[in-house]
Amino acid sequence: MSLALFLLLISNCFMTLAWYGHLKFLHDAPLWQAILFGWAIALLEYSFMIPATRLLAKHGWSLGQMKITQEVVTLLVFVPFMIFLFKQPFKLDYLWAGLCLLGCVYFVFRSA
Template identity: 60%
Template sequence: MLDSLARLPLSVQTFGLLTLSNIFMTYAWYGHLKSLADRPWWVAALISWGIALFEYLLQVPANRIGYAGGFSLAQLKIAQEVITLSVFIPFAVFAMGQPLKLDYLWAGLCLVGAVYFIFRS
């Protein structure tokens, strides 16, 4: 499997792993608000830490692959923020039942600007 991953383009490896890691992290950070609402906070924290372990097992290699492959630290961080919003909005709407807001669009457009400026050179 790792051999198959290594054959993918660098950007797919980096941003694909960052996307997967962010899915885990979003559930670790916010999923307990709905699914474990009736449990003590420390139970939610322990379960979230367990989920976050999988996030780190994807995020650390993603950043190492991207950085070694020529992405700058700033590019990796801005890309992570875009991925975070891209994962968070569907999570908030579909998993948590939050209303879709126009503010998500404005935040996304600001991040598009950030991506443009950080990747233009």
């Protein structure tokens, strides 16, 4: 199970880079180059995401549990990415959003 969560974390690092990295690294490049950049990194993201979801499914996780967990991991990856790579200021609202996601985790896992 910890391997699946580790793969999910790595996958989200690549996903965040694929979706937003072009804004930092290719901001003056043509759109087609930004798209190819994103697709190349997304291939790496899928290479970690697919095994992660298969492992979680083998452990009996529902699709809802996998998706909510994915969203929590996404926020855990995105906030540091935004702060350290893009130099965006931290807002207390990110903490509140994280607490809302913890509520989602509670509800999706409570009947498991």
